[in-house]
Amino acid sequence: MLEIRDLELEVNKKRITKPISFDIPCGELTCLSGPSGVGKTTLIRTIAGLHKAGSGTISVNGVCFVKDGKELVPCHLRKVGYAPQEPSLYPHMTVKENLSFFLRGLNLETQTKRIESVIEQLQITDKVDCYPHQLSGGQAQRVAIARAIVNDPQILLFDETLSGIHTELAIKVGQIILKMVSEKNIPGILVSHDLELTKKISPNTCVLNSQGLKRS
Numbered sequence: 001m002l003e004i005r006d007l008e009l010e011v012n013k014k015r016i017t018k019p020i021s022f023d024i025p026c027g028e029l030t031c032l033s034g035p036s037g038v039g040k041t042t043l044i045r046t047i048a049g050l051h052k053a054g055s056g057t058i059s060v061n062g063v064c065f066v067k068d069g070k071e072l073v074p075c076h077l078r079k080v081g082y083a084p085q086e087p088s089l090y091p092h093m094t095v096k097e098n099l100s101f102f103l104r105g106l107n108l109e110t111q112t113k114r115i116e117s118v119i120e121q122l123q124i125t126d127k128v129d130c131y132p133h134q135l136s137g138g139q140a141q142r143v144a145i146a147r148a149i150v151n152d153p154q155i156l157l158f159d160e161t162l163s164g165i166h167t168e169l170a171i172k173v174g175q176i177i178l179k180m181v182s183e184k185n186i187p188g189i190l191v192s193h194d195l196e197l198t199k200k201i202s203p204n205t206c207v208l209n210s211q212g213l214k215r216s
Contacts, residue, residue, distance in 0.1 A: 001025050002047070002155055002187040007056030008069075009046060015054055016042065018212040024187040024204075029156075029178045030199030034192045034208035038096075038189045041085075043208065044159045047189070048082045049075025060155050060187070063119060081153030085160035087144035089132040095119070095143050096128045102151045118146040131175045138165045142173060149180060156188040158179055167197065174201035 002024040010016050016039045024030050034040055045051035047065075053142035055069035065073045089098050096115060103143055104109045119125050122142040132140060141161055148156060158177060162170040174190065178201060192198050198205050206213050 002055070002057040002189075003059060004047075005057040007046070007058065007137060008045075008054035009042045010052070010054035011042060013041075014045075015020055017208065019056060020208075020213045022206070022213055024189065026187055027182050027185045028204055029181040029188040029190055029202045030204045031174075031202045032189055032206050032208060032213075033195040033198050034195060035066075036193060037188075038208050038210060039134035040193075040208055041159050044082070044157045044189060044191055047155070048080045048157055049073070049078050050082075051174060076103060077152075079154045081151065081156040083148040083158045083161045085163060086134070089142040089143055091132050094129050094131055095146075098143060099147055099150050112154070114150050118150050121180065122173075124150065128150050136157055136158060138169050138173070141165060145173070145177065149184075152196075154186055156184075158188070158190045158194065160191055162190075162194075162197065162209075170197060171200050173199075176193045176195075177204055 004021040005021050008015055008019050032040055042051055048051050049065065053066050053069050056066065057064065058066040065075065065078055082121055093101065095133055099115045100111050103114060104128060122145060124142050127135060127139055135143065145161060162174055165173065177190060
């Protein structure tokens with residue numbers, strides 16, 4: 001379970017929201033919407049350990065990442081699967097190489113099994129030997145999602161991952177993410193500015209604004 005208590009988000013030492021508290025149980029994908037600039041990306045990056053919390057507590061499965069605004073677990077030890085808005089794939093690597101890069105330290109057989117599993121679920125098996133410049137926007141996003149998932153994380157975070165994809169494909173990819181979160185029994189957050197889109201993906205939708213976080 002992801003547990004957030006009295007979390008304050010800051011940018012340039014200026015508080016941008018009132019304290020936020022919420023829980024996301026394992027197996028649930030919560031879609032997070034809200035106006036531009038309100039702090040959705042900051043929230044995701046704070047959970048991932050890429051942005052410092054102003055104050056508050058963040059815990060995942062009983063492990064406290066942040067307590068009273070102080071980092072207890074650095075980002076590289078949090079086992080977070082994070083896909084930012086831009087796919088940011090390594091241009092000189094194939095899809096398979098982009099995925100295996102995050103599996104260094106595992107034996108080749110384990111790497112192969114994990115990669116085959118995620119590319120099959122995301123329906124990009126025919127792109128495994130392609131380079132990023134040979135992929136469409138939607139295909140590149142799915143590779144970014146696969147990269148977030150392949151290392152067996154304990155929480156999944158997606159920041160505007162569905163932006164730039166036409167609605168039909170966005171819903172399809174969102175439902176794949178929903179299924180993965182459920183099957184892996186881990187908490188997940190999908191950020192999107194499109195509230196109507198998120199409602200078509202998951203019944204669990206929240207809206208973030210300057211007053212805090214509210215269930216939609």
